[in-house]
Amino acid sequence: MNKKQFVFLNFCALLTFGTLCSIDVMAQNTVNISGQISHHKTAKISVYYFTDYIQYSQKIAKTTLDDQGKFSLDIAIQQRQPAFLKYGRVSVPILLEPGKPLQVQADASQLSSTIKFIGKNGGDNQYLIAYYQRFMANGKQYAVYDYIKKMTPSEFLSYLKTERQAQIQFLESYQKQASLSAAFVQYQTQTYQIQYWSNLLGYPRNKVYFTGKQVTLPKDYYSTLPKKFSWKDEWLVSADYQSFMGYYLGHKFHQKYPNKTTTSDYYYFVKNAMKNQNASRAMHTQLAKIVYGGLSGGNLPLSRLQGIYNDFMALNSMPQLRELLKVQYQLAKQLDKGKAAPTFTLKNLAGKQVSLSDFKGKVIYLDFWASWCKPCMKEVPHAKKLKEKLQGQPVAFLYISVDENDKMWKRAIERKQIKGEHLVAPGMQHAVAQAYNARSIPRYVIIDKAGNIWHRNASRPSGRAYQQIMAALDSK
Numbered sequence: 001m002n003k004k005q006f007v008f009l010n011f012c013a014l015l016t017f018g019t020l021c022s023i024d025v026m027a028q029n030t031v032n033i034s035g036q037i038s039h040h041k042t043a044k045i046s047v048y049y050f051t052d053y054i055q056y057s058q059k060i061a062k063t064t065l066d067d068q069g070k071f072s073l074d075i076a077i078q079q080r081q082p083a084f085l086k087y088g089r090v091s092v093p094i095l096l097e098p099g100k101p102l103q104v105q106a107d108a109s110q111l112s113s114t115i116k117f118i119g120k121n122g123g124d125n126q127y128l129i130a131y132y133q134r135f136m137a138n139g140k141q142y143a144v145y146d147y148i149k150k151m152t153p154s155e156f157l158s159y160l161k162t163e164r165q166a167q168i169q170f171l172e173s174y175q176k177q178a179s180l181s182a183a184f185v186q187y188q189t190q191t192y193q194i195q196y197w198s199n200l201l202g203y204p205r206n207k208v209y210f211t212g213k214q215v216t217l218p219k220d221y222y223s224t225l226p227k228k229f230s231w232k233d234e235w236l237v238s239a240d241y242q243s244f245m246g247y248y249l250g251h252k253f254h255q256k257y258p259n260k261t262t263t264s265d266y267y268y269f270v271k272n273a274m275k276n277q278n279a280s281r282a283m284h285t286q287l288a289k290i291v292y293g294g295l296s297g298g299n300l301p302l303s304r305l306q307g308i309y310n311d312f313m314a315l316n317s318m319p320q321l322r323e324l325l326k327v328q329y330q331l332a333k334q335l336d337k338g339k340a341a342p343t344f345t346l347k348n349l350a351g352k353q354v355s356l357s358d359f360k361g362k363v364i365y366l367d368f369w370a371s372w373c374k375p376c377m378k379e380v381p382h383a384k385k386l387k388e389k390l391q392g393q394p395v396a397f398l399y400i401s402v403d404e405n406d407k408m409w410k411r412a413i414e415r416k417q418i419k420g421e422h423l424v425a426p427g428m429q430h431a432v433a434q435a436y437n438a439r440s441i442p443r444y445v446i447i448d449k450a451g452n453i454w455h456r457n458a459s460r461p462s463g464r465a466y467q468q469i470m471a472a473l474d475s476k
Contacts, residue, residue: 029076029077029078029079029098029099030074030075030076030077030098031074031075031077031096031097031098031099031100031101031102032072032073032074032075032101032102033047033072033073033075033085033094033096033101033102033103033104034070034071034072034073034101034102034103034104035070035071035103035104035105035106036068036069036070036071036104036105037065037069037071037087037104037106037107037108037111038069038105038106038107038108039069039107039108039109040065040069040087040108041108042087042088042108043064043065044062044064044065044087045062045063045064045065045071045073045085045086045087046060046061046062046063046085046086047060047061047073047075047083047084047085047086047094047096048060048061048083048084048086049077049081049082049083049084049096052320052324053239053242053289054288054289054292054324055324055439059076061073061074061075061076069108075096077096077097077098079097079098080095080096080097080098081095081096081097082094082095082096083095083096085104087106087108087111088108088111090111090112092111092112092115092129092132093128093129093132094117094125094128095121095124095125095128097120097121100119100120100121101119102117102118102119102121102122102125103117103118103119103122104116104117104118105118112129112132112133112137113133115129117129121181121184123178123179123180123181124180124181124184126178127171127174127178127180127184127188130174131170134170135166135167135170144199145206145210147159148203148206148207148210149207149210149211153203153204153215153216153217153218153221154218156203157200157221160196160199160200161196163196164192164193164195164196167188167192168189168192171185171188171189171192191238191240194238194240194241194244195240196224197224197225197244197247197248198240198243198244198247200221200222200224200225201225201244201247201248201250201251202247203215204217212462222251225248225251229248230277231245231274231277231279231282231283232277232279232282233279233280233281233282236281236282236285242285242286245282245286246286246289249269249270249273249274249286250266252269252273253265253266253269253270256269257269262300262304263290263293263294263298263300263304263305263308264304264305264307264308266290267287267290267291267308267311267312268308270283270286270287270290271283271287271311271315274286280317281317281318284312284315284316284317284318284321285318285321287312287315287316288312288316288318288321288324288325290308291305291308291309291312291325292324292325292328294308295309295325295328295329295331295332296328296331296332296437296439296457297457298457299455299456299457299458299459301336301337302332302333302336305332309325309329312325313325328437331437332437332456334435335436335437335445335453335456336453336456337452337453337454337455337456338452338453339452339453340451340452340453341356341364341445341447341451341452341453342356342432342435342436343355343356343357344356344425344431344432344435346400346423346424346425346432347423347424348421348422348423348424349410349413349422354421354423356447356451357451359396359398359421360449360450360451361394361449362394362395362396362449363393363394363395363396363446363447363448363449363454363469363472363473364395364396364398364445364446364447365395365396365397365398365444365446365458365465365469366398366400366436366444366445366446366447367383367397367398367399367400367420367442367443367444368400368401368402368433368436368438368441368442368443368444368445369399369400369401369402369441369442370401370402370403370409370441371401371403371405371408371409371411371412372403372408373441373442375441375442376441376442377412377416378462379442379460379461379462380416380418382460382461382462383397383418383420383461384419385461386461386465386466386469387419387420389466390466390469393469393473394449394473395469395473396420396421397419397420397421398420398421398423399418399420399421399422399423400423400424400425400432400433401422401423401424401425402424402425402426402427402428402430402433402438402441403424403426404426404427406424409422409424428441436456437456442460443457444457444458444459444460444465445457445458446458446468446469446472448472448475449472449473449475454468454471454472454475455468455472
């Protein structure tokens with residue numbers, strides 16, 4: 001996962017049912033956001049939002065404060081749009097709506113706690129800030145991960161019920177003293193239920209990820225889940241619903257076919273499960289995610305994905321999904337097994353230029369990472385053990401950091417004692433990260449002794465990396 005994905009998903013947990021989180025192509029509209037930031041020291045201010053739920057592409061509008069701290073921005077949006085107002089290092093959630101100008105007043109020294117919204121949807125925006133302070137600020141949004149690690153299934157269910165009740169009570173209490181639109185209240189109430197189900201479904205897999213241990217669930221663990229769901233196209237605009245669709249359909253697939261594991265199997269299951277529900281756009285979006293995931297994040301050769309790619313392109317009615325998958329298909333084609341690995345030359349720790357060709361004749365285990373990436377840091381001790389097992393073998397461990405801060409990059413290497421060849425390609429949009437389709441990290445690629453792609457999306461050190469590297473070593 002990358003930074004912007006994580007931030008977006010946490011924000012959309014605030015307001016994502018009905019028409020609040022949109023990715024549909026609609027008539028373009030404009031909304032004005034203006035205001036004043038008192039006691040300002042930094043002049044730059046911006047508003048940004050995400051335009052899709054697959055790649056999490058951003059649109060950004062920027063301006064500068066005048067001498068009095070005033071600003072005004074006209075922002076192109078399609079319909080109700082969750083966004084972020086960013087000033088300095090602080091980003092606060094806002095909700096933009098066409099035809100509803102939003103005014104902002106805040107003190108730069110304590111922006112998130114002093115910000116006030118004025119406008120037709122000012123009350124809804126003020127609730128988002130209050131909710132953020134109550135449930136998410138100061139690391140509270142990360143608490144669920146600690147609970148997953150520590151709690152038994154029954155304890156976690158109890159926690160989820162308590163949290164959902166707290167959310168509803170907070171909304172009801174806030175509504176008594178402030179003006180909230182009826183539609184907004186309905187969206188929030190329904191969203192809290194969807195969040196409950198999504199967290200319930202995600203717990204078993206996340207428990208294994210965090211602890212490395214399988215978990216035994218009580219027989220009634222899934223009893224609150226609806227047995228069937230009638231998907232609707234209007235739900236596409238909800239990030240929470242899109243997330244829930246993936247969790248729910250995946251759960252139903254594994255229930256029905258516990259021994260089927262391929263991307264193609266899942267694709268055709270989802271297609272069959274959704275085809276008669278008069279929700280073609282919802283189905284196409286979910287199928288696009290499956291194909292995209294196979295092309296960008298899977299280990300399968302392109303030939304094993306060709307069937308579902310062709311099926312989707314013939315079935316799909318949404319132009320933006322067609323173009324998205326066309327681009328991803330070409331990337332997967334360039335990184336298919338046996339293709340020449342994209343060449344690069346990057347700076348190492350000493351400031352010298354190092355090229356991929358310098359390691360020809362060795363199997364290369366390419367690791368895209370960053371100092372701020374917790375899953376990356378979690379793999380460090382496993383990587384150390386992997387290197388010990390491969391000692392004496394012609395294997396190069398090549399680390400490419402996407403850190404944009406050299407000090408943080410070097411500090412992480414020293415603090416964690418990460419041994420290997422270290423290079424830096426600043427930013428997820430760097431040409432090298434893009435060439436290797438490293439849209440999220442950690443990302444691993446195995447290159448064979450001839451300089452060709454062996455695995456475009458290799459296993460982590462904690463997974464099957466050893467077996468994959470050994471297979472590359474044994475290849476002719």
